[in-house]
Amino acid sequence: MSGSENGARFVIDGREPQEVSFPESVEQAAGVVYTAAEHQRAVSPVGTGTFLHIGGLPRRYDLALCLQRMNRIVDYQPTDMTISVEAGLPLAQLQRILGEQNQWLPLDPPWPERVTVGGLIAMNLSGPSRLSQGTIRDFLIGIKVIRADGTVIKSGGRVVKNVAGYDLAKLYCGSFGTLGVIAEATFKIRPRPETQVVCSVDFPSAEQAMEVALRMLGTELQPIFLELANCDPSEGQGADASPYRLFIGFAGIAEEMIYQQNRLQEIISIAGRNPQTWEEGRGQTLTATLRDFPVSGEAALRCKVSLLPSQLAAFCKALEEEIHVRNLSVQYIAHAGNGIANCRLLQTENLSREKLLSFVDWLRILAKQLGGHMVVEAIDSALKDRVDIWGHVGNSFPLMKRLKETLDPQGMLNPGRFVGGM
């Protein structure tokens, strides 16, 4: 039934699973989960194993349930603009199939060639386009899930509007594989925009960049994304020395593009700046670079800071001052309209473990002071037991715990790795 393979591909924080299973259908996967439950074995659902560095230390890691072989298109109705797929399908493959009909699932998380549909949902991954398109919860209209005891359940369906029964699909978005194994998903999809262009504008400070960004969001302009970077994500493109840069993506038909670029020019020139337009091929490369930033390059620490967009400028300013004092090097690209900054602390010679941990604490306090939140997305596994990876999530945590205990009473699904050690 299910093959076994060296667990080296699916190492989590230095731990190999005792066993890896590769089911080829929902039924097989359900059988594996059922058997594992019978034998009190912990199950961690995995896709390609690309994002296993995210999350807390596993409390147990008996079985890696790899869904890669469950990669079928179950049903695709282009004229209904819905598609049902198995969870192991890589996002890029899904996009290629949709692309043949000029459609897409309008999400752009990092590394689409590797991220699977199940991983996308379980980790609530997103990218720059979330500004205009939303996140996975906005497109997931139906789901099939294997419960902790191996029972298969479904919620939603293949229609774009549906309020029959509880909206269980939402529970699995960002659930980190701790409530069930996502086996199949149905999405509503969208027509793919005819054209896309990226403009960039340099600023002397993050505050000035954010002021323009927020002003732009108060106009009729409809950027598909709006990113603020303190670094040059497109090295080798002959960028100048200006450290703060807004990247503005526009998508649509030609008439809309021309109008928006002209309006952008007007808005920017009031601020005394000049936009640069990135042509097709270069624009695509740049877009991919922005998209992949949260996972690309080397870093001693990666974290995601969530704030109200109006607090981003204050965050950037405080960060800049602090890293100067601490003599650290931090790069970030923020979804300026959503208030989400993906940060990476570069590995430098003088960076000791204590210095790193102290910086994590400082970042978390800063995020909290600004009314936001910080999640550590990548750090040396050896330090994970000294860091609160997910941070405090508010007064609904006891309810989350109750939910986890209700849906996974034995605590066998991806134990230990999610919020509060769930």
Add this chain to the structure above:
Amino acid sequence: MDASFISHLSAIVGPDGVVSNKTALSVYDCDGYTLEKSTPEVVVLPRSTEEVVAVVKFLHKEKIAFVPRGAGTGLSGGCLPVEAPVMIGTSRMNQILHIDFLNRYVIAQAGVVNLWVSNAVKSQGFQYAPDPSSQQACTIGGNVAENSGGPHTLKYGVTTNHVLGVELVLPDGEVIQLGGAVEDIPGYDLRGITIGAEGTFGIVTSATLRLTRLPQAYRTFLAVFESVHDATQTVSDIIADGIVPAALEMMDTLIIQAVEAAFRFGFPTDAGAVLIIEIDGLAAGLDPLATRITHLCEKNGSREVRVARDDTERLALWKSRKRAFGAVGRLAPNYCTQDGVVPRTKVPDILRAISGVAEKYQLRIANVFHAGDGNIHPILLYDERNAGETERVLKAGQEILTACVDLGGSLTGEHGIGVEKMGQMSLIFSPEDLLIMTQVRSVFNPENRCNPNKIFPTPHGCIDTRVPRRQVPL
């Protein structure tokens, strides 16, 4: 309810916040779904989260079940008190607590009327996108409970896509914050599961709502067709062409005639069907899209494609559409509406099935609905005084829902299951599917004392199923 119970509630919300007089209570015996009625023993009207907490804690201590209620415009009996003696109404919790234009969100108390939110932010060029047809009356709390839709959800999404957070009072009186204006806080999306839970998890006391920029420009069309088939084919063609209009609504002859009689907009009363098609966005992008849409209408034999000349005409057209249900009273003394959904390309099939059902049960059925979403609203017209007609209506309604399910659809797109469609849940859900849902409910509402006897098929006793005495205006 004894006097000390009433006086305890009065002490919390003030004497003017408690309704216990029989006549006054009759207002609360149903919502917009009038086929079943049940009167609460007492209605409590708190003004704040603190008062809700005090009331709910008291009820928890006394082990008394309760039901939350907004404006009572629901269409599935979601706030019908069934073995729940106390009703907690949110009508006095009507304050918009916070508006933040820079970060584009609003915090509103549960009893704030949907349209008030858009009105409060219009001057700065914003709107709250979900626009149920009852938006002049329905409340944010009710919208959250039902995950309400509306005509413009085709492009903009439904309530769940626009509610960033909710404050929820659990059935034991604990207050929790789910989600909020800051995005991507890790943990389970309890806000997401609470939206659309039909008030069975607790009482939502306030919600954080996403604001959306008003579009720069609109084009609103009225396309006139000889037949329902031609109109629905046009709907399929528009969607298949990769166009996502802001709204795509259909009305058939019966509705056109009723609406024209009521609002005198100038609808062609001899038409087989009309489509209201709206596109919005940047002015620069609308003309090419308008040309494509007009071409698709003409290809399917539309007699005429009118364009709203100005904002006044556009608003008049939408007023006619959104109040269409209200105009139905002209067609028959009683009506009952369904809310099934089918995959969008199956709209012609379901319309054919509906006319078959109408013929079989010798009923007149009018259609006005969100065609672009595949969300039908067949309105079954009848006269309760004719023997056996009410029963025929109930059977016909069930047959329509079964047809929706057979076409790959669902029981309800935006009205909810409530008490109305509890019996049909097993058409689309297995016992395992229903079990996990009730388990999730037990996480929030372990003793099932908040809005019991809803959504899931259970035997229930003291409900008065009878023909409607009045129609609730929508």
